[in-house]
Amino acid sequence: MNILVTGSSGWLGQTLVPKLVREGHKVVGLDPEPGATTSVVGSVVDRALVRRVIRDEGITAMIHAAARHKPHIETHDNSEFVAVNVQGTLNLLEEAVAPGSAVDRFVFTSTTSLMISQQIRDGKAGGAKEAAWIDETMAPLKPRNIYGVTKLAAEELCRLFNHLHRLPVLVLRTSRFFPEEDDMAHAIRQSGENTKANEFLFRRLSVEDAAEAHVVALAKAREIGFDTFIVSAMTPFRREDCRELIADAPAVVSRLFPEYLALYEKRGWTMFDTVDRIYDAGKAARVLGFTCRTGFREVLDTLR
Structure with a gap:
């Protein structure tokens, strides 16, 4: 396939582009930031550029990972999120179905963040009696910031173009795979690695698994047609x-992984006192045929 990957200089793109190349695909990376995995420097907001790349490179498939992300809320105004996350997605979709286009599949990198309302975010502090169990049936969705609102709008554009044009589109709501810490409500002050290890229990995956999920989705898109999947390490919960997770998360983890405490104590690590949400990636396993290779069990294996 001739694949256009947007956001190719980003954390995901740096892993995904080489993986696709190794599998024999021709990959065109598009990103405003130059990088080793980017061949066209530019933005998805530039529709003329998008059209030219699709035509000149004979693009047959798209992976749209470019976005303004949650950390950009502090540095970019709302209109920038709308321009990149909504208009940029619309540009790609419209050019994908334009006369003469050879594009026959589209994979959209979305986020589990759009499923987290302010009520869920407040968790135990907001009076929640139990952790939220989150799967693709959750409705209505009430994203709590401009990032979530614009990603949800982009998802709806994907659904619409599948409906109107029969363009095969798969939406991947990925949980955390970026290297930075983000949510200080759960962060362990002493160690970012401690925080990430804990998150593999309920809301994280490795960037390698994130890339592999996109490869699988690309292969399955035409067969499935349209669907949305949470992509995260399989939770052991x-x-x-x-109910117990929001009251005493370490007790639950100790019951499931009796050895974790000794391994953590050797490093001065601790478990979160409370877990406010669990992402259920079961649908991706059942329908997409994808399961993350790295979970909390594998994290403990590396600590040994």
Whole structure:
């Protein structure tokens, strides 16, 4: 395939582009920032550029990972989020179905963040009696910031273009795979690695797994047609654990992984006192045929 990857200089793109190339695809990376995995420097907001790249490079598939992300809320105004996340997605979709286009599949990198309302975000401090169990059936969605609102709008554009034009589109709501710490409500002050290790229990995946999910989605898009998937490490928790997780998360983790405490103590690590949400990636396993290779068990194995 001739694949256009947007956001190719980003954390995901740096892993995804080489992986696609190794599998024999021709990959065109598009990003405003130059980089080793970017061949065209420019923005998805520039529709003429998008049109030219699709035509000149004979693009047959798209992976749209470019976006203004949550950390940009502090540095960019709302109109920038709308321009990149909404108009940029619309530009790609319209050019994908334009006369003469050879594009026959589209994978959109979305986010689990759009599923987190302010009520869920407040968690135990807001009076929640149990952790929120989050899967693709959650409705209505009430994103709490401009990032979530614009990503949800972009998802709806994807759904619409599948409906109107039968363009195969798969939406991947990825949980955290970026290297930076973000949510200080859960961060462990002493160690970013401690925070990330804990998050593999309920809201994280490795960037390698994120890239592999996109490769699988690209292969399955035409077969599935349209669908939305949470992509995250498989949680070891069950719905029955939700009440105890918000009250005493370490007790649940100790029951499931009795060895974790000794491994953590050797490094001066601690477990979150409370877990406010669990992402259920079961649908991706059942329908997409994708399961993350790295989870909390593998994290403990590396600590040994």
